[in-house]
Amino acid sequence: MVGLYIGSTAGFSGKNLITLALGKKFQDDGFKLGFMKPVGAIPKEINGMMVDEDAYSTNEFLDIKSDPSKLTPVLVSQDFKMKAYSGECLLYRNDIKKAYDELSQNKEIMLVGGSGSFLYSGKYCQLDGYNISRLLDSKVVIIDRYFRELNYDYLIAAQEVLGDKLLGVILNDVPEYFMQETREFIVPMLENRQVKVLGIIPHDDVLKAITIGDLASQLGGKIISMHAKADQIIQSFLIGTMQIENFMTHFHKNKNVAVIVGGDRSDLQLVALEGNCPCLILTGNIYPNDIILTRSEVLGIPIIVAREDTFTVAQKMENILNRTKLREAVKINQGCQVVNENLDYDALYKGLGISPTK
Template sequence: MASILVSSSEKFSGKSSICMGLGKIFRDKGYAVGYMKPVGNLLIDVHGSLTDEDAEGIKMMLELDDPTKIITPIHLTDSLIDDALTGVKKDLDDRLMEAYSSISEGKDVVIIEGTGGIGGGAMYNLSDPEIASKLGTKMLLVTRFDSIYAVDRILCDLRIIQDRDILAGIILNEVPEDMMERVTELVVPFLEKKGIKVFGVIPQDKTLRSVPISEIVEGLRAEVLVGADRLDEFVENYLVGAMEAGSAIKYFRRIPNSAVITGGDRADIQMAAIESRVKCLILTGNMLPSGAVLASAEEADIPVILVRGDTMTTIERMEQLIGHAHIKQQVKLDRIVDLLESNVDLSSIAEVMDLEL
């Protein structure tokens, strides 16, 4: 049975997306695929049971039958942290090994997802390198290349790993278009001279960073005033309407597929956003717009949603939603598979796992 642990240098690196994409690719090649995230750190309640949000999404998208409590056997609760800090002994290693044994049964491949950053879980001896060592698997490190300082993060991660044999290689993810040439011509050779195998360089992709309006409504706890039948549309950016109406239309049209956030009392900005055919209009302050605004939005098929919070709070929440969206739609899963197949040496990853693609 083959396995690999997908780790990351930081949160929101695209690690879960790559786990899901690899799982689908191996499954499409005829392999029986299992998945687990040993330590759940994004805890949510599903039908009265605690589980990890990433793990739940991957279980759904890959149509996995394994019980949630086996996929994520350990939950990063305050109680677990307190026990670790006070020296209370837990049976975490036993839970890890029992869950891995159960997940592995009848599988050709098991993909293991790490916890947040590479060192997460170190206080209870379950950092990603420690889990990889205990399970006898290698690590695939995913790094979001947001700046040249990503190289520093990678080199620091190597010091955390210590045993270089555990690291199979890395994927540089979400590389901005204007940095692609520098990364491929300078960064990749630099890393490979350091003995770090670079499996691929994945460009930043708008589809993966986008979020459906329905998730914005849920994330902002908003009320839908108009356009309830258009909530499956995707938003790639958000804009703040705080300028003069005359400047707003040019501003809104420069950045397509955007949601506009503005006060509920700014009818001029609201009409400018509708005229610019934005994807969604988000009104803050729990102030209802005029009937004319709602009628215009309805005619233009633009959803209008109302939130109770002020504009600054809404911006902060949108910052968490845009770019940190979880893959819950088939179109996104198909896209990550395309990106992996086009930009990553999948055969070499499979070879590390003693598989063929």
């Protein structure tokens, strides 16, 4: 049995997606797969048990017949924090090792999902990714998600710490305009520093999509028309704060986007509706007039009313889309396909010392 720890340079880097993609590929290639996530930062009650939601969902998607209560031995509750602050960490390490040993019985590959930053998150209680991967004697893959730039200094530092335990890194969510620089300069530079790049995952708008219902909830807003469309997804947005002529120019170039606009700008609201935007988000807690509501119902376009001003809602929207979780089947399937088309599985299997059985 070999263990593979999936870490990242920061939170929300795509660990869940890549864990799902790897797990599905390993199963398709004939391996008996196990999974756990040692530390869960946001406990949630599911079916009467306190679990880490991402770990629970991953276990369900991969159809691994494991006791859900053992998937995440450490849940970061207030009680955990008080004990960790006092230095009572050894017990938690023992719990993780015991759960790992039980879940890995009769398995050929054990996937271990990380939390936050591999080198730093949980360092205060010795439950960071580096210490856990050493505890479990597992190999490591680290994900770095592009956000204005790639964090190659971190990847080099991780290689220096891990040595041959680091199988390689995955550069995730790389936009098209940065792809050439990544391939021609950053990858060779990393590999010259003994950091193996296992894959470059291109940006995909579908993976940042969110349902209209979830968006309304996370914005603290309310859907006031076309509630039946709450399950539809949106991928991007446009802010309507300009003169109508300028807005129309931008909108015609970016039609498949939600439009964020002041609740008092009925002129822009009507243009967005008639242009068939997927969703209209009105700010300032101002409800639309009857003409806008009627057109919304006729055209089948949901309207969300949010309390805050346009700038604040736009900032929230950007954060939500950057941190949206994988929940919908369409996103999971699309994500697994994109990942698996761009990963070097030959190098990964060689590093793990295994060969596919199918």
